Amino acid sequence: MDYKAMYEEWLKNPYFDATTKQELESIRDNENEIKERFYADLEFGTAGLRGIIGAGTNRMNVYTVRKATQGLANYILKMGGIGRGVAVAYDSRRMSPEFADEAALCLAANGIKAYVFESLRPTPELSFAVRYLSCIAGINVTASHNPPEYNGYKVYWEDGAQITPPNDTGIMEEVKAVTDYASVKTMEKQEAKEKGLYQTIGEEIDDKYIAELKKQVIHQDSIDAVGSELKIVYTPLHGTGNLPVRRVLKELGFQSVYVVPEQELPDGEFPTVSYPNPEAAEAFTLALKLAKEKDADLVLATDPDADRLGVYVKNAKTGEYISLTGNMSGCLLANYELKERQRINGSLPQDGALIKTIVTSNMATAIAEHYKVRLIEVLTGFKYIGQQILQFETKGVGTYLFGFEESYGCLIGTHARDKDAVVATMALCEAAAYYKTQGKTLWDAMIDMYDQLGYYKEDVTSVTMKGIEGLEKIQTIMNTLREHPPVKVGEYEVLKARDYKKDTIKDLKTGEVVPTGLPSSNVLYYEMTDHAWLCVRPSGTEPKVKFYFGIVGTSLEDANEKSAALGKKVMEMIEKMS
Numbered sequence: 001m002d003y004k005a006m007y008e009e010w011l012k013n014p015y016f017d018a019t020t021k022q023e024l025e026s027i028r029d030n031e032n033e034i035k036e037r038f039y040a041d042l043e044f045g046t047a048g049l050r051g052i053i054g055a056g057t058n059r060m061n062v063y064t065v066r067k068a069t070q071g072l073a074n075y076i077l078k079m080g081g082i083g084r085g086v087a088v089a090y091d092s093r094r095m096s097p098e099f100a101d102e103a104a105l106c107l108a109a110n111g112i113k114a115y116v117f118e119s120l121r122p123t124p125e126l127s128f129a130v131r132y133l134s135c136i137a138g139i140n141v142t143a144s145h146n147p148p149e150y151n152g153y154k155v156y157w158e159d160g161a162q163i164t165p166p167n168d169t170g171i172m173e174e175v176k177a178v179t180d181y182a183s184v185k186t187m188e189k190q191e192a193k194e195k196g197l198y199q200t201i202g203e204e205i206d207d208k209y210i211a212e213l214k215k216q217v218i219h220q221d222s223i224d225a226v227g228s229e230l231k232i233v234y235t236p237l238h239g240t241g242n243l244p245v246r247r248v249l250k251e252l253g254f255q256s257v258y259v260v261p262e263q264e265l266p267d268g269e270f271p272t273v274s275y276p277n278p279e280a281a282e283a284f285t286l287a288l289k290l291a292k293e294k295d296a297d298l299v300l301a302t303d304p305d306a307d308r309l310g311v312y313v314k315n316a317k318t319g320e321y322i323s324l325t326g327n328m329s330g331c332l333l334a335n336y337e338l339k340e341r342q343r344i345n346g347s348l349p350q351d352g353a354l355i356k357t358i359v360t361s362n363m364a365t366a367i368a369e370h371y372k373v374r375l376i377e378v379l380t381g382f383k384y385i386g387q388q389i390l391q392f393e394t395k396g397v398g399t400y401l402f403g404f405e406e407s408y409g410c411l412i413g414t415h416a417r418d419k420d421a422v423v424a425t426m427a428l429c430e431a432a433a434y435y436k437t438q439g440k441t442l443w444d445a446m447i448d449m450y451d452q453l454g455y456y457k458e459d460v461t462s463v464t465m466k467g468i469e470g471l472e473k474i475q476t477i478m479n480t481l482r483e484h485p486p487v488k489v490g491e492y493e494v495l496k497a498r499d500y501k502k503d504t505i506k507d508l509k510t511g512e513v514v515p516t517g518l519p520s521s522n523v524l525y526y527e528m529t530d531h532a533w534l535c536v537r538p539s540g541t542e543p544k545v546k547f548y549f550g551i552v553g554t555s556l557e558d559a560n561e562k563s564a565a566l567g568k569k570v571m572e573m574i575e576k577m578s
Contacts, residue, residue, distance in 0.1 A: 015182040017391035044175040050152035063335035073110035073174030082138030085113035089126035108197035109185035118202040122306030124420035142305040161386025198369035214321035222434040227253035231296040235260035238267040239304030241370035278310025302421040308408040309421040313442040327361035330404035355403035355487035359548040363456035385418030457559035458550040490569035492528035
């Protein structure tokens with residue numbers, strides 16, 4: 001059925017409600033809009049669903065959410081998981097509570113119990129709840145840090161991590177097999193509750209989750225010593241982090257926590273920011289204003305579903321607030337966690353591992369070498385870090401020490417299997433307290449680490465290409481680079497070209513080819529001279545292609561100059577291809 005026929009089908013089919021039909025009637029004279037909404041089904045990928053809210057097969061709405069959930073339910077039934085239930089959480093976005101209920105009631109209609117949070121909760125708590133409740137799966141309704149017009153639907157499996165092979169492909173096949181929207185099962189909430197198939201959860205899970213976070217504290221003595229002095233400015237960016245972050249900091253003894261009032265309350269319109277992403281400087285405008293008023297030591301922001309943490313730290317010498325990238329804050333925390341656990345325990349586990357994604361800073365490699373622990377690289381996506389933790393538990397070999405990715409996410413402990421900005425906030429404040437007892441700031445600690453391990457600098461640039469034509473352009477860029485890999489980028493020669501889709505690492509000088517050892521993924525990576533690198537991958541959640549790159553300098557100034565020069569050459573390469 002072509003997109004026009006599908007559009008007309010939605011208008012005449014009694015299954016679709018009057019509001020949906022009214023919205024569709026309003027675009028009858030807009031051919032391009034009809035095409036965008038109906039040229040395909042909203043893709044259920046390895047990260048679940050994510051798209052613009054609205055009527056149509058290629059939009060996030062109650063019907064696409066039900067369809068996805070019916071596919072998930074069919075897979076759970078095939079796997080014999082009907083008796084274990086599914087945990088369901090949601091964030092502060094428009095339609096999030098409604099989508100969560102639609103998913104829960106579809107599960108209930110299929111005989112699968114849904115444990116639904118009473119109100120919005122952070123992503124890592126959903127991950128925790130899946131394991132705590134021994135569920136077969138979890139659903140989190142969130143579009144993370146995307147603009148307000150988006151929403152999404154993440155699926156987790158029984159280990160608490162987002163779905164990975166073979167479950168991801170199995171669920172995708174089941175979702176794709178649901179072709180008739182009207183065949184999807186649902187039921188009334190009251191009936192689901194009476195049959196014990198819809199259970200509201202909340203406070204008990206909150207208490208257990210916070211208790212697990214507090215177990216990760218290394219230096220309570222430092223918090224006790226300076227917790228009243230350390231000044232922290234925090235913003236949840238209208239999302240889910242406000243209550244859990246403030247609670248854990250208060251219970252540990254941090255007494256000077258200032259929350260940005262304009263961004264404290266949940267609001268799916270994100271009125272104070274156009275892009276609720278702690279990676280964006282704009283997200284910190286109000287927080288930095290408050291920080292200067294309070295003379296804060298550090299400034300923190302969590303994204304709407306509280307799995308990413310953005311950080312600014314104060315340079316005591318200049319009074320300037322310095323932004324830490326996800327690589328910088330991740331390395332700072334990794335170094336603190338490993339250093340202090342080694343010092344307190346005398347050593348680290350012999351089978352200890354530090355895990356990072358392939359696009360994350362190679363400073364992680366230097367940290368692992370310094371502490372003599374294993375460094376494991378995985379594909380982009382925190383679920384692959386969660387997969388490694390599961391393997392450690394299954395095989396009984398391997399101790400998880402720390403895991404992080406460049407996109408402002410890390411996990412301390414194994415209470416969750418997704419990045420956790422709540423525990424990261426807690427740990428960073430603890431580290432700030434510890435260094436304060438030594439007369440240092442977090443920026444001082446960052447410089448100490450650079451001096452010891454090298455001035456690693458990374459950056460990422462991306463090109464957004466929306467719509468059908470955009471997808472084609474992204475594919476053209478990947479095909480061009482795959483067929484004609486660069487031999488030089490700026491002043492750096494390409495030594496090896498990794499193609500994760502073909503599972504090859506080719507030495508460009510010798511021609512030798514070896515496998516990557518990782519699952520197939522549409523990612524290209526170039527190892528270059530002087531420890532420089534470049535990685536190209538289409539985003540898994542947004543209509544863009546990303547170019548990650550990194551260098552090592554001899555000082556902050558040298559690293560910044562080298563990174564800027566390489567970034568310029570990368571942009572020139574992109575322009576030639578697009």
